[in-house]
Amino acid sequence: xxxxxxxxxxxxxxxxxxxxxxxxxxxxxxxxxxxxxxxxxxxxxxxxxxxxxxxxxxxxxxxxxxxxxxxxxxxxxxxxxxxxxxxxxxxxxxxxxxxxxxxxxxxxxxxxxxxxxxxx
Amino acid sequence: xxxxxxxxxxxxxxxxxxxxxxxxxxxxxxxxxxxxxxxxxxxxxxxxxxxxxxxxxxxxxxxxxxxxxxxxxxxxxxxxxxxxxxxxxxxxxxxxxxxxxxxxxxxx
Numbered sequence: 001x002x003x004x005x006x007x008x009x010x011x012x013x014x015x016x017x018x019x020x021x022x023x024x025x026x027x028x029x030x031x032x033x034x035x036x037x038x039x040x041x042x043x044x045x046x047x048x049x050x051x052x053x054x055x056x057x058x059x060x061x062x063x064x065x066x067x068x069x070x071x072x073x074x075x076x077x078x079x080x081x082x083x084x085x086x087x088x089x090x091x092x093x094x095x096x097x098x099x100x101x102x103x104x105x106x107x108x109x110x111x112x113x114x115x116x117x118x119x120x
Numbered sequence: 121x122x123x124x125x126x127x128x129x130x131x132x133x134x135x136x137x138x139x140x141x142x143x144x145x146x147x148x149x150x151x152x153x154x155x156x157x158x159x160x161x162x163x164x165x166x167x168x169x170x171x172x173x174x175x176x177x178x179x180x181x182x183x184x185x186x187x188x189x190x191x192x193x194x195x196x197x198x199x200x201x202x203x204x205x206x207x208x209x210x211x212x213x214x215x216x217x218x219x220x221x222x223x224x225x226x227x228x
Contacts, residue, residue, distance in 0.1 A: 035215065039164075047156075047164065047207055049217040060215035063121060096163065105211040106154035106169035113163060 002027040004097050004111035012091075012118050018084040022097030022111060029078045030055045035100035037107060038071060038082045040093040048093075052100055053080055087118045122147045124210050126220035132228045139195040141223045143208035148188045154209045155184055155193045157202075158222075164207065168193065203227055 008020035022036070029036065037052035051061040053071045061069050070083040084091060094115050098107035123146040133139050143153065151171035156164040166175045168184035171191055181196045195202055208220040 037217075039219075046205075046222045047158075047209075047219040049209075049219060052215055052217070062217075104154075104169040104173075105152065105215070105217075106166050106175075106209065107156075107164070108166045108169075108175065110163045110165075 002099065002109055004099065004109060006095060006097050006111045006114040008114060008116070010115055010117060012087055012116060013120050014088055014118055015086055018082070018087050018091060018116055018118070020082045020095055020097075020114065020116070021079050022081070024078045024080075024099075029073065029080065030075045033102055035060075035102065035105070036073070036080050037098050037100050039096045039098060039107065040091075041096070041113075042090075042093040045093075050082065050084075050095075089118050092116065092118045121216070122149060122210060122212075122218060124208055124218050124220040126206075126208055126223050128223060129221065130224040130226070132226045133198050134228045135198055135200060137198045139198050139202075139225065141193045141206050141208075141225075143186075143191045143193070143220050145189045145191075145210055149210045149212065151187050152211050153184075153186065153191050154211070155182075156207045156209065157204045158207065159204045167206075198225075198227070200227055 003025045012018045035052045038050040051071045068085045073080040094113040096113045097111045099109040125144045153171045155168040158164040172184045205222045205224045
């Protein structure tokens with residue numbers, strides 16, 4: 001059974017870079033049938049798509065975050081990663097990684113989420 | 121960019137009621153729409169994709185309809201375990217994804 005697990009620091013200082021990794025287990029990240037994505041949810045607020053990646057490295061970003069976001073994939077480790085630069089308190093959120101099947105393009109399997117707080 | 125507007129933002133209904141949540145796109149999106157359920161403190165769960173296809177394992181009281189700009193999620197007979205926030209999500213071939221702002225559903 002496929003599982004996703006986010007990992008990374010729970011506290012990041014303002015102006016620094018938030019870095020998270022999603023480890024995929026029980027299946028291959030190199031499958032041609034899926035994209036992989038990051039979604040976040042500020043406390044008490046709704047869901048926001050951050051971006052998605054294909055195993056080949058093709059990336060797709062939310063235009064509102066594109067200037068600060070980098071998503072990468074490491075097929076040898078079955079992982080994909082998120083970097084968000086120049087963070088502020090507004091980036092405080094639960095960050096989820098999830099699988100995006102082709103062609104449905106709906107997130108069908110999610111990680112448990114990891115809370116990231118931006119504070120000095 | 122295409123915006124997604126859900127209505128209502130919250131609603132309260134009785135057990136056994138038929139509940140309808142609407143999602144409207146600012147431009148036509150064919151049937152490229154999904155619905156999620158997020159219970160308090162939990163991870164979002166996919167209910168429906170391609171506007172009307174029920175995800176495996178989701179109870180049949182959930183259904184989706186619509187195409188173009190107007191979409192609905194219907195719960196045919198509300199159950200206590202359906203208390204949650206529901207989100208629509210649009211996508212397109214360019215992998216541009218947007219979520220609606222959410223609809224909070226409570227039991228009256």
